[in-house]
Amino acid sequence: MAKKLIALCIMLVSFTSLAQAKYEKEIRLKETLVPQVALDFVQSLSFSKKIKWYKEIGINTSSVEAKTKHLGKRYSVEFSMDGTLEDVEIQIKKEEIPENARLRITEYFTSKFGKYRINKIQIQYSGDPTVLLPFLKREKVSTEINTNYEIVVSARVNRAYKKFEFLFSEKGDYLKSAEIVLKNTDNIEY
Amino acid sequence: MKAFLVCISILITSYVVAQSRYQFGLLPSVNINKKLPNDWKLNAKVESRQELKSGFFGESNDFQYEYLQTDISGIAAKKIAVDKSLAGGYLIRLREKEVLHRFIQQFIIVKGYHGLRLAHRFATDETFQKDGDTEVRLRYRLSSLIPLSGQSVDPKEFYVKVNHEYLNAWEGKDHDLEVRLVPHIGYNISESSKLELGLDYRLDSFIDSSPRHRFWTAINWYMSI
Secondary structure: OHHHHHHHHHHHHHHHHHHOEEOOEEEEOOHHHOOHHHHHHHHHOOOOOOOEEEEEEOOOOEEEEEEEEEOOEEEEEEEEOOOOEEEEEEEEOHHHOOHHHHHHHHHHHHHHHOOEEEEEEEEEEEOOHHHHHHHHOOOOOOOOOEEEEEEEEEEEEOOEEEEEEEEEEOOOOEEEEEEEOOOOOHHHHO | OHHHHHHHHHHHHHHHHHHOEEEEEEEEEEEEEEEEOOOEEEEEEEEEEEEEEEEEOOOOOOOOOEEEEEEEEEEEEEEEEOOEEEEEEEEEEEEOOOEEEEEEEEEEEEEEEOOEEEEEEEEEEEEEOOOOOOEEEEEEEEEEEEEOOOOOOOOOEEEEEEEEEEEEEEEOOEEEEEEEEEEEEEEEEEOOEEEEEEEEEEEEOOOOOOOEEEEEEEEEEEEEO
8 A cells, every 4th residue: 555655656746747847938149248257158168159149038047048069069058147157068969878877867768658759968067167167178077067968858648749858867867857848830830 | 155145045034924924912811720638739721812913924914903712721630749740621712603622631740950940741632623623732841930039939029931832733634833932021929829921922834834923922820729
């Protein structure tokens, strides 16, 4: 009986976490409106290509984001509205996740969805900017950096196709997830 | 030699244009969409076609308003993957002196890229008319949606939409190919309402007769309920 109750609780918690919605609206931001500290950090990364700035508005939060392509990879550097660094995300391929973590993540998705499709993977670095900067510039290896994987997955849940954003730790442990609110595409379908 | 080639090109172009027919008018439409459980969706559309001017290029023709037709259609769609859906429906075309019935089948793929959304629509339809053969069409349409602010189209933002479509039509022993190019400027009023203004250009009859160019000023209103 106790086992059944625990299983029920886990299922409920799991569905509640999946039910959390992720909605984002991005607005292009002029460089003049970007906090100086954020501009300085991104300039220090010496990206070769054009940097586009956005204000990202979520359900409860807003942030400033710099997007660019560097050495063939898409970079996204996120700051709070006052310019405090939140994280740096780099788009990667599934094979770039170390094998042990990859297996744990695959196991997690298989047990949760059965059939699923990975749409996007980003490696997410966060930590003190003074530690993160030399690490990103490949000048210094550091253990003080927090590494996670942000993965967008599509799967069929409760007889409907949905998209989710998952966050896993460096070791492949599940941290959190949210359902992505899909954009209305009626005007290009009909 | 160059002058000769230029002269020949001008002559050919003037001949083609002089022989070409054109039609210019209005094509307003209202599109209502309703999401249903289990990934089903309904689409209802009313589109009216009104002519303002027609004739041959090079001729002088006056503006003359003429109501042509109204299409009323209903389509049911079911998602078969997060980005793919199958759809089927029926359209009734009301003209002054005739009524046409059309059955529609569609397979749609919608792909999202950085700052761009593409939709591939593969469709077939069969049009039945009282006095004439059934017309069968095989269509492919590529729709591109480009947000003018940010990486996706959000409420209170403008966007550009371009449709490009090829339609093969068979009626009895006749075959024709129609090519459409439809650029729009759109405004996302809210999560459930979009307004678009564009030029719907259609070229047909160019395979074995004089081409027909049709230019419709399209005004589309998409609503979700």
